[in-house]
Amino acid sequence: MTAPQLRPQNLLLMLLGDFVLDREVCVFSGSVIEALDRLGVSEHAARSTLTRMAARDLLRRRRHGRRMYFGLTARSTAVLRDGRTRIWRTGAVDEDWDGTWTLLCFSLPEAWQRQRHDLRSRLAWAGFGPLQGGLWIAPGPAATADIVAGLGLTAHVRVFRARADELTDLPAMIGDAWDLPGLAARYESFLARWETARPDDAFAARLRLVAEWHDTIRYDPRLPVEHLPQDWPGVRAQKVFRELAPALEAPARAVAAGLLDLRPDPGA
Incomplete structure (x- = not known):
């Protein structure tokens, strides 16, 4: 299945979340361009994304000699930490709902x-x-x-x-408030691309995998699994993500060590 078109900004945020967040470093613009090129993002699109994110207070420019580096701002740090929580901790399904x-x-x-x-x-x-x-x-x-x-x-x-009172039909209410077929389709699409994936480029694959997972769960309310249809694809998709992402982490970091030019960022 054809991979979805991910915005360069989303891919760059995944890059920053993996290799810059909470490390008090900034990254050379040329490194960003080279990294995004591995994901099919053109140099022009990468430069435009850096410029737009700096204008929106998502990146800070730091010059070292003739090179321009980019560091995180308070705003982008908050965005990335929220995304990290959503991706790695909160999960896609609620198996411990308290009934409220x-x-x-x-x-x-x-x-x-x-x-x-x-x-x-x-x-x-x-x-x-x-x-x-x-x-x-x-x-x-x-x-x-x-x-x-x-x-x-x-x-x-x-x-x-x-x-909810016992008179409330919870499955019907959930179906009225959320687009369950739409959510299920997003998980099925994710599974079609990643369930049997054997990527060659661990660095590009991990960034794309995490970006796609974030996009997939973006508007999932984490509904109680007991009130979802049987065989809800979000359960299987989460299992695939949580097995594949860690497997790609070490080889992706090995590539990043030689690819990314990072420098201490005293203003972080």
Whole structure:
């Protein structure tokens, strides 16, 4: 199956997360270009990505002699740590659900289209699904304070924690709030590419694998596995990822040691 088109920025973030994050180093731009070339990203696209990320406060420029290096900012560090948690710790399925739901309801002025869009986007990323109107729901004790406060919407949002009554058809409710066929299709697509993969280039394969996994689970709310369809493909896909990614790590780092020009970053 044809691999999905991944944005150069996503691939670069995976590179930074693997080899720069929490190491207090910066990376030579030429190294980035060479690394992304192994993933099919052109030099022009790589340079443009570096420029855009610097303009968006995701990278800091550090000059050493005639060479330009790039280090992480507080913003990109937070993004990468959040992604690391989602990829390596949280997982794609919830096998230890405590039976509770987080309910969030909001009412915004009609003219606040941008704020409404931003809130819905942040809620979807946090695992919420729309139940009806301005009522969104997420399994377990979902974090909402930073989302609401960060958007300046505290006065317009109410949050509750609850358990479903026995009259509630939970599988039907889940099917209404989340696109289960769409989620399942993403996992099946991931499995079609990676379940029997035997990559030659461990460095490129690991970056692409992690980027694709992050993209696959991006909007998965980690629903209780007991209320998902039998043989949910997310369970198998997570097993494939957690076996293949560590197997590629050592050979990928061996390549990176000779490929990436890293220097101490005193401003990290």
